[in-house]
Amino acid sequence: MNRTKQIFVLGFAIFASFFGAGNLILPPLLGFNSGPDWWMVTIGFIISATVIPLLALLGHAKLQGTMVDFGKKVSMKFGVIFSISVYVIATVLACPRTAAVTHEMAIQPYFEINSLITSTVYFSAVFVFAINRGKVMDFLGKYLTPIIVIILLIIIGIGVTGSSENMVASQYKNSFISGFLEGYQTYDAIAGLLVGGIIVVNVNNSNWDIQVSDKKSIIIRSSLIALTGLFIIYLGLIFIGAKYNFEFPSDISRPQLLSSLATITLGKYGSAFLAVLVAAACFTTAVSIVVGTADFFKELFHDSKPIYIITAAVSSVFGILIGQFDVKFIIDLAVYVLMFIYPIAISLIMLNLLPxxxxxxxxxxxxxxxxxxxxxxxxxxxxxxxxxxxxxxxxxxxxxxxxxxxxxxxxxxxxxxxxxxxxxxxxxxx
Incomplete structure (x- = not known):
């Protein structure tokens, strides 16, 4: 495999690792609420949801370590506690949200099924997949992400070129700060800390015929490709959310807005197809979070297999209990936790990049x-x-x-x- 192909393959893998429910449902509502100020909210959102995660990956390229290494200069104990906190937040908040998004986009509009039933079936399947790790999830991740990206680009393309009336005025007092803080809800800075360590391990364990000094360059260039892809998706979704904000009621939910934009641009069947793909993508994200968390605690307890199973089970139970609530409730609940953990994460990312x-x-x-x-x-x-x-x-x-x-x-x-x-x-x- 030549160098350019290595970089693009890794770049796409990084993009797929970041691409989840929040990346899809958050930007359109930001645009919807900001109206003519969409460009200002975009700048804030891009900084916290793209630039800072990119810096996290660059920090990993420099450190060539794990997330624990980001906090070891404070102390090794702090590094471990911080890492545990991040995994717990991902398990208790980010993971259940994938079930809520699935219910609101792919189940609720078409079937009269209680959200508790959805979350129970959803996380029972997540637990089975987490325990029986195989190539099915790799297959889904490999083919789902490009299909969803293509559909999103079509939605954005049609939305950008379509006609519209005047945008409704912004609902935000400060669009830049609102966009910046909403970027917390993507969990992308946290994902940068989690994914970066995995990337370093994979590159170091790969059979690529490269010098050690080249590995940092490959990680950096691949990260730039991945985050540029996210930037394009975010920019497009925010813009069309703003462009069509006169079309929908002010209290529309995030999943409903994405579905409605898909209906406007692709038609009823296009919206349904997108909902199914989003549900599948959410499922792969949930399994990845549970597996990653279980792997972390398994290693923390000296490669204990029972700990892996217990962690996966506990994560799935939390998923069932919290995933039954609507997306807005989970996002509102997460705000306070993210407002505490994000300053710590951003501080560690910035400090680790400095000489x-x-x-x-x-x-x-x-x-x-x-x-x-x-x-x-x-x-x-x-x-x-x-x-x-x-x-x-x-x-x-x-x-x-x-x-x-x-x-x-x-x-x-x-x-x-x-x-x-x-x-x-x-x-x-x-």
Missing amino acids: EKYAGPIVFRTVVGIAILFSIPDFLKFLIPVENLEFLYNIIPLSREGLGWIIPSILGFASANIYSSIKNNTAKNA
């Missing part, structure tokens, strides 16, 4: 500690009435927008570097 002299252990501990501390108010919104946190919003810049961690983290980064520099100079002169 060692600017990101030593002291800097890591300071910045990550501040990110944790200043993201707590956003998490507490779920537990405490917002008015009880008003005093914090008055003293922390950007906290009302959900970005109160950014400026303190930057100041902490600068202060920790100054402290480290003074400490090193003092040690040299002693």
Whole structure:
């Protein structure tokens, strides 16, 4: 296999790893709500859903390690705890959402079936596939993703060239920040941390005839191809969501909007076909999450096979219990958790990309500690009435927008570097 083909094959594999339910249902509603400001919401969304995940993959290319390695400069214990937290979030929130999307897009419009029945059947099948790992999932992943991408590009192409009336005005106070925070719901930054480690292992274990120094280049170029593909899909879906926002009621759900856009561009049967493909893609994503989580805990407990089975079973039970709720409820529930974990993830990604002299252990501990501390108010919104946190919003810049961690983290980064520099100079002169 020549170098160019290696890069494109890996790039497509990375794209397929990122491509899930959130990538499909989130962008259209962003465009729908932003109207003429669609370009501003796109910039925010692209940064958190494409640029930051790309940086996570570049960080893996540099580290040549696992997700635990991203946090080891804070401490190895922290790296493990952070990794466990990410897997738990993926299992409890991201995974059940795939069942909810499947129900709302492929079951509810055509059959009178209770969502609990859907989630029970869905995750029973997920558990069976997770326990009996085979080539079926590889086959589905290999052929489903390109078919869905082709259909989406057709929808986007027809939608972009079709006629429309004037867009309804934006519902957002700040379109850029709304787009940035909505990007959290794709879980793509987290996916970058998860997928990146797998990519490094696969490249290192491949039989490609390449030098070790070339492996980083292949990962970087493949990642650029994958994330460019996501960027095109996001841009197109946001735009057509905005272009046709006069067509639908203001309370339309994310899955309903995607289905409706498919109906406008492809017709009734095209929409149904897309729903079936999306359901299958959601299923492969769910199995991948359960398998990845079970593999992690299996390795954590010294390659214990019973732990793998227990983890897969527990993940499937959570999937049944949470997956029966509608997509909006799961997304609303996830907001508070993601507002806490994302600042930590973004901080670790950015720090791991920096040269060692600017990101030593002291800097890591300071910045990550501040990110944790200043993201707590956003998490507490779920537990405490917002008015009880008003005093914090008055003293922390950007906290009302959900970005109160950014400026303190930057100041902490600068202060920790100054402290480290003074400490090193003092040690040299002693």
